[in-house]
Amino acid sequence: MTSGRTATTALHLLLVWAVTVAAVPALGFALAAAAWGGGSGAAAVVLALGVPPVVGLLAVAAVPARAVVPLCGTARGRFGWAAAVFLLGTPGVLAGLAAYHAGVDLGGAGSRVALTGLPYAVAAAFFVPGRWVRAGAVAALAAGVAYGGFAGPAQARQRQHEAEVARYREYAQVQYLGAAPPGMTVARVRVGPAFGVEYRGVREDEFSLASLTVRPPSAPRARCPEPPEKGTTCTADARGGIRMVRPIPGGRPQITLIRRYRGREVEVSSQTLAEPGLRRLLDTLRPLSDAELERLMRQNRIDGGF
Numbered sequence: 626m627t628s629g630r631t632a633t634t635a636l637h638l639l640l641v642w643a644v645t646v647a648a649v650p651a652l653g654f655a656l657a658a659a660a661w662g663g664g665s666g667a668a669a670v671v672l673a674l675g676v677p678p679v680v681g682l683l684a685v686a687a688v689p690a691r692a693v694v695p696l697c698g699t700a701r702g703r704f705g706w707a708a709a710v711f712l713l714g715t716p717g718v719l720a721g722l723a724a725y726h727a728g729v730d731l732g733g734a735g736s737r738v739a740l741t742g743l744p745y746a747v748a749a750a751f752f753v754p755g756r757w758v759r760a761g762a763v764a765a766l767a768a769g770v771a772y773g774g775f776a777g778p779a780q781a782r783q784r785q786h787e788a789e790v791a792r793y794r795e796y797a798q799v800q801y802l803g804a805a806p807p808g809m810t811v812a813r814v815r816v817g818p819a820f821g822v823e824y825r826g827v828r829e830d831e832f833s834l835a836s837l838t839v840r841p842p843s844a845p846r847a848r849c850p851e852p853p854e855k856g857t858t859c860t861a862d863a864r865g866g867i868r869m870v871r872p873i874p875g876g877r878p879q880i881t882l883i884r885r886y887r888g889r890e891v892e893v894s895s896q897t898l899a900e901p902g903l904r905r906l907l908d909t910l911r912p913l914s915d916a917e918l919e920r921l922m923r924q925n926r927i928d929g930g931f
Contacts, residue, residue: 630693634753637690641710641749642742644686648679649718649741676711683707683745694752710748717744717769724773728781743769786922793918793927796820799839799889802917804909806902809833814927819844820913824906826897835895837906842888868900886910 652675660668684707687697696706718741721731731737743765750762794800799820805811812825819840826833847867849859859869867883873896881894882903891910893903921927 633689634693634755634758637687637693637753638746638749640686640689641683642746644682644742645679645714645745646738646742648682649715649745650738652676652679653718680704680707680711683710690753693754695754696752706752710745710752713748713751714745717747720769720773724777727778728785729773729777730780730784731777789922790918793922796841797913799841800913800918801837801839801886801889801891801910802913803837803893803906803911806833806835806898806906809835809898811921811926814921816927833895833897835893835898835903835906838892838894839886840890840892842890844890846885847883847890847892882907 652671655671655675656668659671681704684700684703687694687703687706690697694706696702721737721740721744725731725737731740747762747765747769750758750765753759793816796816796818799818800816801820802811802822805824808826808828808831809824810827811822813821813823815821819838821839822837824833824835824837846865849861849867849869850857853859854871856872857869859867861867865885867881869881869883871879871881873879877896879894879896880898880900880903881892882900883890883892884907885891886907891907893906895903898906918927
């Protein structure tokens with residue numbers, strides 16, 4: 626391809642890009658406004674009235690390309706070419722919109738508007754005789770598919786994951802775990818100003834449940850209820866620890882132990898786990914590690930709000 630034809634081809638593709646950058650977003654905004662105000666019927670009317678002018682502008686932009694695009698040599702050919710470019714490029718714009726709404730990073734508003742014209746310029750490049758131009762169009766199409774379909778969504782998922790981890794770690798000062806009692810596992814973790822953990826039995830045919838709650842240093846100190854609850858036994862030691870046994874009608878009593886740990890207030894409670902198991906749970910407290918948080922998130926066992 627000579628330098629003159631190269632310059633003409635570049636100008637041709639630039640004109641296609643410029644026309645579609647100006648016209649297609651305006652058409653899209655008009656469609657959205659019509660659909661919002663009048664439903665699908667109004668949107669169909671706007672589409673029927675708006676597409677012909679866009680195709681006409683593309684046909685006008687094809688006039689300088691008569692020397693490099695044989696189809697643009699006649700007025701009829703230019704309109705056919707313009708319709709084909711519009712039909713081939715629009716799915717690329719729709720795919721970009723879908724990727725953007727899925728969280729793929731497409732830059733700021735200006736970048737997204739500029740990218741609107743790219744699918745139409747790529748479509749126009751396929752009509753230019755010349756293997757290098759068409760090879761460049763294939764490369765641009767492949768890059769768009771790779772980023773919009775694979776790399777971009779992966780980055781979006783990673784950003785979402787990092788944001789979720791940061792949200793969970795907002796209350797890292799109370800995030801402590803105790804070793805799961807024998808025959809039990811962490812079933813649920815609730816994140817918030819107070820950190821809650823539910824331990825449940827691993828066997829489905831045997832019910833067992835224990836709970837752990839860690840409150841921040843600013844939380845009021847727990848005390849035995851005054852006046853004492855009927856049937857409830859509550860004792861406090863000199864270090865602020867509390868042991869409470871509350872009777873449950875028709876079931877085993879509920880045992881609750883509370884102690885201060887590194888300035889935080891920690892409470893364990895269970896009807897099915899005996900007091901030695903609850904004390905072991907308190908004795909094995911450790912900060913929730915990043916690996917444990919990741920595992921809980923993968924297992925869908927963690928949620929915000931307490």
